[in-house]
Amino acid sequence: MASLLITGGRVLLPDMSVTQADVLVDQDSGSIVEIGSDLTAEKTLQASNSLVTPGFVNGHSHVPMVLLRGYADDKPLDRWLEEDIWPAESKMTPDDVHIGAKLGLLEMIKSGVTGFADMFFHVPKIVDAVDQAGVRARLGHGIVTTGKGDENAFADVKESLDFALEYDGAANGRISTAFMPHSLVTVGSEYLDDFVPKARAAGIPIHYHANETLNEVTPIVEDYGVRPLDYAADHGMLESQDFVAHGVHVDEHEINLLAEAGTSVIHCPASNMKLASGMAPIQRMRDAGVEIGLGTDGAAANNDLSLLDEGRDAAMLGKLAADDAGAVPAELVVEMMTQGSASALGFHSGVIKEGEPADLAVIDLEKPHLTPQHDLVSHLAYAAVGSDVKHTICDGQILMRDREVLTLGEKSIVDQAQQTADLLLSRVSS
Ligand SMILES: N[C@@H](CCSC[C@H]1O[C@@H](n2cnc3c(=O)[nH]cnc32)[C@H](O)[C@@H]1O)C(=O)O
Numbered sequence: 260m261a262s263l264l265i266t267g268g269r270v271l272l273p274d275m276s277v278t279q280a281d282v283l284v285d286q287d288s289g290s291i292v293e294i295g296s297d298l299t300a301e302k303t304l305q306a307s308n309s310l311v312t313p314g315f316v317n318g319h320s321h322v323p324m325v326l327l328r329g330y331a332d333d334k335p336l337d338r339w340l341e342e343d344i345w346p347a348e349s350k351m352t353p354d355d356v357h358i359g360a361k362l363g364l365l366e367m368i369k370s371g372v373t374g375f376a377d378m379f380f381h382v383p384k385i386v387d388a389v390d391q392a393g394v395r396a397r398l399g400h401g402i403v404t405t406g407k408g409d410e411n412a413f414a415d416v417k418e419s420l421d422f423a424l425e426y427d428g429a430a431n432g433r434i435s436t437a438f439m440p441h442s443l444v445t446v447g448s449e450y451l452d453d454f455v456p457k458a459r460a461a462g463i464p465i466h467y468h469a470n471e472t473l474n475e476v477t478p479i480v481e482d483y484g485v486r487p488l489d490y491a492a493d494h495g496m497l498e499s500q501d502f503v504a505h506g507v508h509v510d511e512h513e514i515n516l517l518a519e520a521g522t523s524v525i526h527c528p529a530s531n532m533k534l535a536s537g538m539a540p541i542q543r544m545r546d547a548g549v550e551i552g553l554g555t556d557g558a559a560a561n562n563d564l565s566l567l568d569e570g571r572d573a574a575m576l577g578k579l580a581a582d583d584a585g586a587v588p589a590e591l592v593v594e595m596m597t598q599g600s601a602s603a604l605g606f607h608s609g610v611i612k613e614g615e616p617a618d619l620a621v622i623d624l625e626k627p628h629l630t631p632q633h634d635l636v637s638h639l640a641y642a643a644v645g646s647d648v649k650h651t652i653c654d655g656q657i658l659m660r661d662r663e664v665l666t667l668g669e670k671s672i673v674d675q676a677q678q679t680a681d682l683l684l685s686r687v688s689s
């Protein structure tokens with residue numbers, strides 16, 4: 260057995276307690292073998308003065324959008340997409356998506372993210388980047404049919420199903436897939452009726468934006484006389500393996516629907532604040548038994564891909580939304596960024612436990628802003644930032660050691676990404 264010992268640190272356990280222990284990893288199977296003391300292994304990774312946590316899981320993103328970071332800010336969702344983002348994305352080539360994905364993966368690995376879900380296009384290029392980077396991912400091709408002729412629309416929907424069927428299990432099983440209609444208002448119901456049963460029959464989960472803004476809720480209520488999540492359920496899109504992004508404007512009835520169906524919600528607080536989409540009722544959904552994960556959404560609406568940052572935003576916004584300082588407490592924040600997102604995406608990671616995948620982040624606690632150390636769960640929720648992550652491990656492999664990413668060349672990717680983004684924007688403006 261090729262073995263790795265993460266030694267000298269404090270370890271965050273599934274019940275949110277912290278204990279001084281070493282973590283023994285089997286690098287062949289990629290799983291945690293033992294949490295304890297007096298353990299030995301072929302290789303060691305130093306974690307003294309550090310906290311070993313489950314790797315963070317970014318439950319909803321459009322990673323190649325890092326190329327548009329800072330390109331269009333300060334607009335609401337519909338105008339932002341239609342006036343700026345979609346025209347720019349229409350000029351993105353497969354090679355642009357490839358370099359954008361690598362840049363986003365670098366950023367995520369450097370902030371302790373070991374798994375993510377992504378909705379984009381030219382997705383085989385994202386598969387390639389994930390394969391090289393070494394993280395875990397649930398990927399899909401995002402479908403938009405509105406504004407397209409039937410032939411193009413049909414091809415877009417088919418591409419999403421074909422991708423999901425072909426790439427599930429890629430990268431030695433680190434990649435899984437989903438069927439991804441963009442939202443309930445940007446994909447025609449006839450396409451859902453045609454393809455959702457096919458995805459279902461193949462056991463493929465479904466992921467889409469739901470109830471993100473009021474502009475997405477009102478047309479469904481007006482046209483069909485039901486709430487959006489009733490409409491989703493009527494089209495077979497509300498099952499336990501499915502996960503929706505946002506869930507901002509959900510009423511009590513929809514919260515109960517989510518809880519009964521076991522469909523998870525990925526909360527994206529930074530995007531919801533930046534696009535002024537609204538405040539998701541996270542504590543109320545949680546109290547009703549809805550599984551909640553955390554996501555960054557695309558970097559152009561955030562503007563970073565760090566889950567530690569997102570966790571703090573979730574706590575702050577959750578309290579404001581509930582008008583209760585006790586809402587969305589630190590433990591819930593940490594649970595959402597680890598177990599919550601992992602379980603929404605169908606990953607077994609998210610907890611440090613014998614037999615579970617060794618997807619881990621090691622956080623350097625020797626920092627002025629992490630001193631004193633009364634409560635490390637509080638620090639994870641409120642004080643730690645992405646650059647505090649010292650080592651990142653996924654599937655038993657070290658992806659970053661002492662802040663050096665081992666699987667991707669940082670300098671050349673950053674240089675290429677800058678050039679690629681400059682060329683992309685020159686094509687957009689010409
Ligand atoms: N195949 C589709 C592309 C859909 S990918 C998913 C899309 O979600 C978009 N997106 C990013 N952030 C958000 C958000 O917050 N809400 C809704 N859509 C978003 C993103 O720009 C990307 O175009 C087409 O032909 O247009």
Ligand SMILES: [Zn+2]
Pocket residue numbers: 319320321468504556557
């Ligand atoms: Zn999104």
